[in-house]
Amino acid sequence: MSRARPDQPEGLFDDPLEEITGDRGAGRGTGRGTGGPAGPGGAGPVDGREPLAVRMRPRGLDEVVGQAHLLGPGTPIRQLVDRDQPMSLVLWGPPGTGKTTLATVVSRVTRRRFVEISAVTDGVKRVRAEIDLARRELGMTGRQTVLFVDEVHRFNKAQQDALLPAVENRWVSFIGATTENPFFSVISPLLSRSLLLTLEPLGEDELREVVRRALVDERGLAGTVELQDAAEDHLIRLAGGDARRALTYLEAAALVADGGTITVEVLEKAVDRAAVRYDREGDQHYDVVSAFIKSIRGSDVDAALHYLARMLEAGEDPRFIARRLIVHASEDVGMADPTALQTAVAAAQAVEFVGLPEARINLAQAVIHLAVAPKSNAVITAVDEAIGDVRRGLVGPVPAHLRDAHYKGAAKIGHGAGYKYAHDYPGGVVRQQYAPDAVNGREYYRPTRYGAEARFSEIVERIRSVLRGRPRDTPAEPR
Structure with a gap:
């Protein structure tokens, strides 16, 4: 040779x-x-x-x-x-x-x-x-x-x-x-x-093809065992996009089955991992995610971590979890702890850069931060009320002194006339109307007295008293 x-x-x-x-x-x-x-x-x-x-x-x-x-x-x-x-x-x-x-x-x-x-x-x-x-x-x-x-x-x-x-x-x-x-x-x-x-992690359909090929191929298990549908679903979830892991778990289960049928129970015994009953497109998905967010909103850090673990073990897409945390950081924490959004975004980036299993730590840190943070829904309330007014037709023209005055002829039609440059005044705030007449005086953002937002509450009130020329103890226009 x-x-x-x-x-x-x-x-x-x-x-x-x-x-x-x-x-x-x-x-x-x-x-x-x-x-x-x-x-x-x-x-x-x-x-x-x-x-x-x-x-x-x-x-x-x-x-x-x-x-x-x-x-x-x-x-x-x-x-x-x-x-x-x-x-x-x-x-x-x-x-x-x-x-x-x-x-x-x-x-x-x-x-x-x-x-x-x-x-x-x-x-x-x-x-x-x-x-x-x-x-x-x-x-x-x-x-x-x-x-x-x-x-x-x-x-x-x-x-x-x-x-x-x-x-x-x-x-x-x-x-x-x-x-x-x-x-x-x-x-x-x-x-x-x-x-x-x-290279990208294998999708579910691709992993199924790998597993099914190994079941029948002469180089693989050559048809000596059967794999139940529920066991296959559990195996795919456990693999997490890793073809080598899927085949390793399949081989271990085949040894336990000893020429019989691989059921969920056999697979659990072979890999020592309980099957989490969780349908990513069914009720379990929505129920667990709902409980997850409500536990964070309710500041129960232990329950929130339980639901996080439950989703991860069931094979939930970690990017989906990260997206929910980003939304929650602004919806339920907001300005009470402005760093919560930074933590949630950082966890999402970690999911992309690191991936599972290590990214579970980053997700857990974000969950803990959001759960123990002071809570405020003032941000979502403010933007939704502003959107509601716009949808009801409360728009009106932009005040003339705020309109663009950079083009030739703008001064002739009064654009920019009377505008006060804020930096020329003490504190960078000057009495001046910014909102259209239709919503002038409306107060969408109403800070709470929780966490860092308590400080913002005082700041916002001082600013509004200058902008609208009213003493600080004058109540705002009723809604």
């Missing part, structure tokens, strides 16, 4: 498992290759001792589930594969979205030698050794090597620098995988020489 030329040492680049699998190359430094004569769609014998997620790894691009934005016709990765050119890629996405799968499939369909390095366990010495080997094989046989570095963000700057000569000179086709933002975790020279591809 040796392909050595007369001038190269016999067997120098041969895979020690080639006689058995028909593949060449190395994987994880063990000699297990994925890119050999088996070619596109080819596969060696299935080793039942390998995890189900490994056995079900796609053999070609057409078998990859999800990531349609990366794999469709005309996309960069399709072009790179079809043209069979040296490439450098950085794959960024959450766990279980197919980063390793894409790397192995690319090496297989392009018949390249595949080497996988883990930044967790390997260092510069291993990197340089693999680059030297790839460079020698490229020069002696012309065969290219895919150097896949998993968790590349865990390499420090010096370790990432060691990759640059190989990437610059295209001695290898570098593919780095990271779950962290590469703009912060990958050095600029390496990133600028690579094509950045962002």
